[in-house]
Amino acid sequence: MRSASKTWIKATGAVAASAALVMPLTASPAGAAPAAATQLNGSWAPFDRCPVDAPAMLAADGDTDVPLCVTSTSPNGSIKLGKTEATTGSTNLQFGVIQHPADGTYTVVPPPAGSLITGKTTIPGGLLGIMCPSNVPVVSAVCGQITNATLNKVTATVESAGTPTDFSLVAGISSGPIVKLPVKIRLENPLLGSNCYIGSSSNPVLLRPGNISAPSFAASRFNADGTANPDEGSLIQIALSGAAQGDSQFSVPKASGCGLGGLLSWAIDLKVGLPAAAGSSNLVLNDAKTYTAGLTAPGLSVPDAGKELSESWHSAVK
Numbered sequence: 001m002r003s004a005s006k007t008w009i010k011a012t013g014a015v016a017a018s019a020a021l022v023m024p025l026t027a028s029p030a031g032a033a034p035a036a037a038t039q040l041n042g043s044w045a046p047f048d049r050c051p052v053d054a055p056a057m058l059a060a061d062g063d064t065d066v067p068l069c070v071t072s073t074s075p076n077g078s079i080k081l082g083k084t085e086a087t088t089g090s091t092n093l094q095f096g097v098i099q100h101p102a103d104g105t106y107t108v109v110p111p112p113a114g115s116l117i118t119g120k121t122t123i124p125g126g127l128l129g130i131m132c133p134s135n136v137p138v139v140s141a142v143c144g145q146i147t148n149a150t151l152n153k154v155t156a157t158v159e160s161a162g163t164p165t166d167f168s169l170v171a172g173i174s175s176g177p178i179v180k181l182p183v184k185i186r187l188e189n190p191l192l193g194s195n196c197y198i199g200s201s202s203n204p205v206l207l208r209p210g211n212i213s214a215p216s217f218a219a220s221r222f223n224a225d226g227t228a229n230p231d232e233g234s235l236i237q238i239a240l241s242g243a244a245q246g247d248s249q250f251s252v253p254k255a256s257g258c259g260l261g262g263l264l265s266w267a268i269d270l271k272v273g274l275p276a277a278a279g280s281s282n283l284v285l286n287d288a289k290t291y292t293a294g295l296t297a298p299g300l301s302v303p304d305a306g307k308e309l310s311e312s313w314h315s316a317v318k
Helices: 002-017 042-047 126-130 137-143 169-173 265-272 305-315
Strands: 066-074 077-081 084-088 091-100 105-109 116-118 155-160 181-189 193-198 205-207 216-222 235-247 282-295
Touching (some): 042 216, 066 305, 282 305
Antiparallel strands (some): 066 091, 077 084, 091 105, 216 235
């Protein structure tokens, strides 16, 4: 039991650092989980969507399986897909992590509604910029309908396209890819329809984000209800701030489902430069603030560490 506690103390900073990612994770297995936007007290406040009631988290015993909550936020960033560049809005990423100290592996447990909450990104130039002008009849006819800002505006939202894999604790505090995230990018515009995507679940964009700059580190102990207790708190929060994360080696597949019958997908491919080979696109998340929380000594809570973490989270609800 003591070994599990020591392993968590060594690795929790790595988990925290590796959480500052811009893209969403897949939905979690069926089961209860805290509702979105729950208000929590004190040190629990950043973890308002941690899936502490997911079956896998509740089953963590604190010895062979150690449960943790992870959250990461960023105010802005940038993304380049082929020949198109845009800034990103604020992001909030949350998920649970179950550590397996014996073999150094882990399991990611996302909230049931997905791990990422983010504002939509507006594409510079709108539809005129990513598809027009063109002397091709079908495209020219569509472009001729763009007579106001509403018809021209295009927003992009990144969505999960599968289960994340290849999570690396070591990379979280050093360098190299932290996790592989399959995603797809939804383009929204009245003329593009409601099913216009770059990438798909069967052919996703595979992001492997890692540290671009080193984060600063802080640790603090707190009570089950979130109040600070520097000396005897049963839980610990690890905070990493000031880091930038990103990926410049991912490839981007073609668009699909854009316009009536998908007739405008190829026009977007032509203008944006899709498919884009690895190295021609780039993703950066600025000033990420990442927090990890878990039991200070999970080995002392065997076999009920997951249940204790859940009870603590619920006791902090305002």
